[in-house]
Amino acid sequence: MSKPACLLIGGITHAQKEWEECASFAALKKFEGKTRPEFLQDCSSGKFNDVVAIYRSNESTSLTGPFDAELVAALPSSMKYIVHNGAGYDNIDVAACTKKGIQVAHTPKAVNAATADIAIFLMLGALRRIHSPYTAVRAKKWRGPNFQLGYDPQAKVLGILGMGGIGREVAKRGVAFGMEIHYHNRTRLAPELEGGAKYVSFEELLSGSDVLSLNLSLNNKTKGIIGAKEFESMKDGIVIVNTARGKLIDEAALVKSLESGKVFSAGLDVYEEEPEIHPGLIDNPNVVLLPHIGTGTFETQKNMELLVLENMKSAVEKGTLITQVPEQSGKIPSCTTST
Numbered sequence: 001m002s003k004p005a006c007l008l009i010g011g012i013t014h015a016q017k018e019w020e021e022c023a024s025f026a027a028l029k030k031f032e033g034k035t036r037p038e039f040l041q042d043c044s045s046g047k048f049n050d051v052v053a054i055y056r057s058n059e060s061t062s063l064t065g066p067f068d069a070e071l072v073a074a075l076p077s078s079m080k081y082i083v084h085n086g087a088g089y090d091n092i093d094v095a096a097c098t099k100k101g102i103q104v105a106h107t108p109k110a111v112n113a114a115t116a117d118i119a120i121f122l123m124l125g126a127l128r129r130i131h132s133p134y135t136a137v138r139a140k141k142w143r144g145p146n147f148q149l150g151y152d153p154q155a156k157v158l159g160i161l162g163m164g165g166i167g168r169e170v171a172k173r174g175v176a177f178g179m180e181i182h183y184h185n186r187t188r189l190a191p192e193l194e195g196g197a198k199y200v201s202f203e204e205l206l207s208g209s210d211v212l213s214l215n216l217s218l219n220n221k222t223k224g225i226i227g228a229k230e231f232e233s234m235k236d237g238i239v240i241v242n243t244a245r246g247k248l249i250d251e252a253a254l255v256k257s258l259e260s261g262k263v264f265s266a267g268l269d270v271y272e273e274e275p276e277i278h279p280g281l282i283d284n285p286n287v288v289l290l291p292h293i294g295t296g297t298f299e300t301q302k303n304m305e306l307l308v309l310e311n312m313k314s315a316v317e318k319g320t321l322i323t324q325v326p327e328q329s330g331k332i333p334s335c336t337t338s339t
């Protein structure tokens with residue numbers, strides 16, 4: 001009997017050899033087009049009718065666009081798994097996948113350390129308002145005309161919204177800087193996972209934090225979770241760090257709060273309309289900006305690709321995923337696709 005096929009959308013950079021080795025259990029295919037219409041055409045032409053799993057690379061969204069309801073509806077009925085390279089999967093309509101019996105995997109854990117490191121980099125940069133002296137020295141202006149003192153992390157309250165894999169790594173690093181950790185999560189963690197952090201309500205997190213780090217996933221319930229009302233209830237002079245998703249924050253409200261001084265500074269890796277960045281953030285020297293590079297290390301990129309491949313192998317050989325998205329927990333019965 002012929003092997004089931006797996007379809008790669010986009011490229012594999014660090015685990016090419018391991019991808020090729022997957023030929024031992026699957027026929028390997030690649031989407032050769034560059035656009036969404038081409039992908040939809042390939043789906044309707046029957047070209048992918050033997051494909052059981054899609055490897056959705058980082059590049060996929062720029063080729064096919066998001067895996068929204070329209071695209072999911074167009075996938076042939078043979079497709080049972082989407083193995084996605086990314087911890088965040090807001091570019092996949094998971095509800096539409098669940099309805100169609102398609103299981104979705106993402107890459108949590110592999111991203112934790114690198115993203116937490118970037119959160120701390122942004123936190124320190126924002127506490128020190130590093131942008132002005134950092135750019136002045138390169139412009140041969142030494143500290144520049146706008147150098148201002150910053151704050152120590154020590155003895156400050158680091159509030160973590162979303163105490164998942166990354167949030168917990170941010171917490172550990174915060175402890176090393178002498179910070180007191182408060183957190184709010186969808187559900188309170190078991191004591192061994194709390195690591196000494198104090199569980200507080202959402203409102204208490206906002207009103208009690210000196211630094212607020214966003215580490216929760218983006219979904220319909222969390223979109224815009226930090227807006228004008230929430231900024232108002234924060235301590236004066238709070239520092240905001242966002243390495244999760246831009247759409248969690250109302251960017252215009254953040255700009256206003258920075259301008260009023262309510263927010264002392266911000267460190268951002270993600271934005272509401274990437275790659276666009278609100279001019280009020282670009283122009284504000286109290287904001288440290290990075291272009292969504294949280295997982296940008298050799299080790300992490302390779303580990304993410306390997307985890308996608310492990311999910312793909314498990315899907316084909318056992319009919320289960322290793323890191324299935326939590327929304328699907330218990331909603332789709334496992335199905336074996338191996339022949």
Ligand SMILES: NC(=O)c1ccc[n+]([C@@H]2O[C@H](COP(=O)([O-])OP(=O)(O)OC[C@H]3O[C@@H](n4cnc5c(N)ncnc54)[C@H](O)[C@@H]3O)[C@@H](O)[C@H]2O)c1
Binds near residue numbers: 165167185216221292
């Ligand atoms: N900047 C980057 O390059 C980068 C890299 C990796 C991940 N991310 C983003 O970081 C996010 C977090 O990643 P993770 O691997 O830690 O995910 P995770 O699933 O391990 O943790 C997310 C946590 O958020 C909590 N949560 C969800 N809704 C909440 C709410 N309304 N209030 C409080 N808590 C809530 C969940 O309970 C969970 O504990 C991802 O969703 C992704 O979007 C960004």
